[in-house]
Amino acid sequence: MESMLKNKKTILSFVLPGLIVYILIVIIPIFNTIYHSAFKWNILGSKNFIGLENFVNLFTRDKIFIKSMKNTFLLMISSLVVQTPLAILLAVALSGKIKFKRYYKTVFFMPNIIASVAIGLLWTFIYNPEFGIINRFLEAVGLKSLTRLWLADVKTVMPSIIVVICWQFIGYHMILYLAAVENIPKDLREAALIDGVNSVKMLWYITLPLIKYMIGIDVVLMATGSLRFFDLIYVMTNGGPNHASEVIASYMYYKSFRDYQYGYGSAVSVVLLALCLVIAYILQRLFRSEKLEY
Amino acid sequence: MKKIALLLLCACFFAASVLAGCTPTPGFQGTGGTGGTGGSEPATGKEAVNLKIEAWGIETDPNSVIIKEAVELYNQRNDNAKLTIEFTEQEQYKTKIATLMAANEAPDLFNTWAAGFLKPFVTAGKVYSISEDLDKDPEWKNRFVPGIFAGFTYDGKIYASPNTQTVVCLFYNKEIFDKYNLKVPETYEELKNVIKVLNDNGVIPIALGNKAPWVGAMLSEIIANRIGGSEPFNKVYSKTGTWLDPSFIRAGEIMYELAQMNAFPEGFNALDNDPSREMFLEGKAAMHIMGSWAIQQLTYEGSPLIGKLDVAKFPAIEGGKGDINNWLGQPDQSFAISTRCKDKEAAVKFLKLMSDPEIQLKFAEAGNLIATTAQLDPAKANPVATKVAELQKDMKELFIFYDVALGAAVGNEYNNAIQAITAGTDPEEAFTTLQEFTEQNLE
Incomplete structure (x- = not known):
């Protein structure tokens, strides 16, 4: 078995089928999109080569695109700022000795297993100005002005929308951190306790440094995830009203x-691809940490 | 770490499967049509040609049912061609047909809208011109209401044949109007007065659900036309004028004014069109400004509005140039033949059947305004549709929906601009932005 797996041909025969599929439906379309972004093309008529004009228009003349960029960054930053600390705190809390641990885990993770479309519809009802629970509640407690x-x-x-996104994904990030927190050896914590460390210091000096690698992974996942975010926005607002909730991915679709305007849409998606790559690279550099050995 | 790798792999596969879902699958759609082996040959042979029709709508819609009946009738009467029809929900249909056209998989016949929708397909040479067929058969051509082909004419050639017409009407609830001693408004000042009285009595004046912004845009288009006539828009269309024409800006101001005086339901920009129609149906709202397609939805059997529903021309605006007899609308339920069609003669025959009085009268009975001059037995006619037809007798001009005329890109932006204005954006600012967008995007 060992020797078989060292044989390059064997490795190739296992990897090849998946690789071919991957190249056909991911890699080639990516290059195809980059190619199309240099054309003015409505899918039907002839393609007119216009070089970088689509990109120039995107950044200099297209206010909606600028708006959607801003929204995308707003989404990314608020996801990072809101979800990361909350997810870590939840994970730390759940790793301790508390009652109904499994129940809480399930409850926090629940939104993640519901289809995004269902979540979108659910929250559209909650936000409905006429019969939605939020406005009805505010009216009932005499805060109609709100x-x-x-x-x-x-x-x-x-x-x-950001509230919904945080609600949907926080459980997922919590599970990642929970795994990391529970990986920390017990003796480290015990030693710290003997030294008289309180829970805040424990979190700051023991837990956080030891889950830093996971924060690095999670931040990249979260950032790229929110950069190409699409489904909830499509279901809840379709980018409206008047493009106020447009993000790059929804604008590309639009x-x-x-x-x-297929060529133009391709240019939007190329910008999105570049953004994802650049930001993932920067974040990875930021969170680069040495290997942990216990 | 392994878990993460696995997770990432799963994510990749997921992303890949999503992407795969987006790409058109060549050959798949075509198989239905090319099933007959004699496909490319004219219909002289023994084998029947299969022709595929793509249509928008839901299969159980009254109009879809009529179209399906026409298809069955056609199949009974013709041995050399067999039609199959497929319906797709309206918004999805637009994407579907564009994708099919792009993939060179155009159906033999397809449902189309006028002006800006059909234009890119015509320019790309995907649509067969029926001009010659119309000229060859004057009886067919003369069935139609005069001027109805204008929206389907490009470079002097006609590319589709409409079956119904849609005009935007002011529907009102007679019972509510009588209860508060109100007269149908003939001027904007009178309309404002009606709105005030209704508001004082706790009735929603105009049921308008503007979540999908075309609804409010329709109203603004009528107002703009009442103020400045059709010329300002025609100038925008031909790129000789701009959206900064005072009539558009004034129309924007009026839209805002109406919103401010609570002419529309609370939160109307978050309200869908269907629930707004319910408000009108249930008598919670007194007026509804909607295309004549709503007649079917308002006068179905058992509708609470039967006997109470009436219809009027949209009021004039003081000092405006536009005639009260200009109507906003479009030719509708139109079909075009693609250049890929295997048997154009058989396809034209279907268009002729659709405009034949026997099918046209079914459309009329269902509450449509028809595109031909077929005469309907007054007893069978829908009274509201008859009233609309009567009002329309003095029609000066049918001006087409802006988003239809300008095509998707600029049309959608116009609708968005109006929605933004009703939500408080300054009209001049909104139209300046729209003008910039139009200059970049209008073909």
Whole structure:
């Protein structure tokens, strides 16, 4: 067995089928998209080569694209700022000795196993200005002045969506951190306890440094995930009202499949690809940590 | 670490499967049509040609049922061609047909809208012109209402044949109007007065659900036309004028004014069109401004509005140039033949059947305004549709929906701009942005 796995041909025969599929449906379309981004093309007529004009237009003239960039970054940063600390705190709390541990784990992880479309619909009802639970609650407790149109108001739509996204994904990140926290050897904690460390110091000096590698992985996952975020926005607002909740991925869809500006849509997706790569690289550099040996 | 690697791998596969779902699958759609081996030969042989029709709508819609009946009738009467039809929900249909066209898998016949929707397909040479067939058969051509082909004419050639017409009407609930002693408004000032009285009595004045922004955009288009006539828009269309024309800006101001005086339901920008229609149906709202397709949805058997529903022309606006007899609308339920069609003669025959009085009268009975001059037995006609037809007798001009005329890109942005204005954006600012967008994107 060992020797068989060392044989290069054997390795190749195992890897090849998957690799071919991967190249056909991921790698080639990526290059195809980069190629199309240099054309003015409505999928139907002839392709006109315009070089980098699509990109120039994107950054200099297209206010909606700039808006969608801002929203994407807002989404990414708020995900990082809100979800990372909360997920770590939940993980630390759940790793301790508490009652109903499994129950809490399941509850926090639950939103992650519901389909995004269902979540989108669910929260669309919650935010509904007429019969949604939020506005009804505010009215019931005499805070009618705080009721909003939520998803239909330019000012509240992004925060409203961000709340849903955090709710959906926090359990997932919590599970990642929980695994890391539970990997920390017991003796380290015990030694610290004997030294009289309180729980805040324990978190800061023991737990956090030892799960730093996981924070690095998770931040990259979270950042790239929120950069190409699409489904909830498509279901809840379709980028509206008046593009106020447009993100790069939804704008790409809008341009390609609603406006039939396929070349332009390709340019948007190339920018998205570049952003994902650059940001993933930067974050990985930031969180580079030495290997842990216990 | 291994877990993470596995996770990432799963994510890759997931992403890959999503991407694969997006790419058109060549050959798949075509198999239905090319099933007959004699496909490419004209219909002289013994074997029947299979023709595929793509249509928008839901199969159980009254109009879809009529179209399906027409297809069955056609199949009974013709041995040399067999039609099959497939329905797709309206928004998805737009994407589907564009994808099919792009993949060179266009169906033999397809449902189309006028002007900006059909234009890219015509320019790309995907659509067969029926001009010659119309000229060859004057009886067919003369069935149609005059001027109806304007939206399907590109470079002097006609590319599709419509079966119904849609116009935007002011529907109102007679019972509510009588209860508060209100008269149908004929001017904007009177309309504002009606709105005030209704609001004072706790009735929603106009049921308008503007979540999908085309709904409010329709209203703004009528208002703009009442103020400035059709010229400002025609100038935008031909790129000789801009959205900064005072009539558009004033129309924007009026939209905002209406929103501010609570003419629309609370939170109307978050309200879908269907629930807004429910408000009108249930008598919670007194007026509804909607295309004539709503007649079917408002006068179905058992509808609470039967006997109470009436319809009027949208009021004039003081000092405006536009005639009260200009109607916003479009030719509708139109079909075009693709250049890929295997048997154009058989396809044209289907278009002729659709515009034949026997099918046209079914459309009329279902509450449509028809595209031909077929005469309907007054007893069978839908009274509201008859009233619309009567009002339309003085029609000066049918101006087409902006988002249809301008095509998807600019049309959607216009709708968005109006929605933004009703939510508080300054009209001048909104139209300046729209103008910039139009200059970049109008073909």
